[in-house]
Amino acid sequence: MILAGSNRRLHSVHRNSGLAVAGLAADGRQIVSRAKSEAANYEKVYGEPMPVKELADRVASYVHLCTLYWWLRPFGCGVILGGYDRDGPQLYMIEPSGLSYKYFGAALGKGRQAAKTEIEKLKLSELTCREGIVEVAKIIYGVHDEAKDKSFELELSWVCEESNRQHEKVPSDLLEQAK
């Protein structure tokens, strides 16, 4: 019943990095907004795009902040931050507690246990981005329980050499192939 493309869960934070949100979408918007302004401010001050590690740190601090005071409630969502900077592509996951680690593979949400097991089976060091999106789509479809969960729409984005190190939605023909 949902209009395709209306429930956006992948957001660009800057030209070279993007955020995926799992959990309360409204809380997710807040985190994305903060990440965007951090990234824009960094570039304004330092003249170069924000390194992914720095951005992950800032987002984690912000999420953690909301666990420190009794009058603030913690964020009801986790985010996965992926970006490409001078040190190559990097993946970070920030949980509602403010915990942030760098990962080779990460999963959030209802089916994350099963998804993580599937990711561990992959040989990540040998996977190209093109092959990767097929694998990732397979995992999402695999984890989705036909009986219990409602129908869904797949959203894929990437940051890689092929996309010129820019964060963008995967081109629709590749998306169709992956499905």
Add this chain to the structure above:
Amino acid sequence: ATPPSPAPAEPRSSSDERNQSRINPSRESMDASAAAAGGGDGTQRTLNPYVTGNSVIAMKYKDGVIMACDTGASYGSTLRYKSVERIKEVGKHSLIGGSGEFSDFQEILRYLDELTLNDHMWDDGNSLGPKEIHAYLTRVMYNRRNKFDPLWNSLVLGGVKKGPKGDEKYLGMVNMIGTHFEENHIATGFGNHMAIPILRGEWREDMTFEEAVKLIEKCLLVLLYRDRSSINKFQIAKITTEGSTIYPPYALKTNWGFAAFENPSKGAVGTW
């Protein structure tokens, strides 16, 4: 340096100061009036441009918009910088050309970069077209002018974007006081006086790219001959629905072989 003495014809921000400076043109009142003109807190704003870019000429043609300028930036009367790119792409659909204070142009490019980045991150299938960017720049320029802190530029904004009636070409201009308009051909700076008459006479709807380049080169040549601050190194840029192209700089052939230039001192006694 002492601030310029207040002449009675000079505009003042309030009649109080006018009376004060007429009755008592003391150093304090001169400083006060300069401060009031600058922002009320004793600081001064942009009063003079320093590094300035020359004219920009642009016009619509069959496939889109073509824009050209020279690649020089002057420091007063010195032709200081000779490889300055004064036409830049903005988003997917527009080109901006700037004449006037070059640092202000760079600042405007920064504003536009922020604007287009945010637009790009929305990723909603729509992007800012030339008309929207022109409107944005008009607001920026006019509001800065009202704060007595202008961005000392004349900007030319051109582009093509798909609209309800198909591909719509757009070409407009904003200057430092916020005057803005849309037209089939635009020229800034000296181009206003030298290129516009040529364009008004010879521009036609739906020129091909080659015809448009020829007409623009004609205007650029006139400016090269007659405008003291232009240099013989030009860049042409075009924008169509396919995208924009900024061509590498090149020089025009000039002709100085006129009989009157040979033996210039022939008829003049006492000259060398």
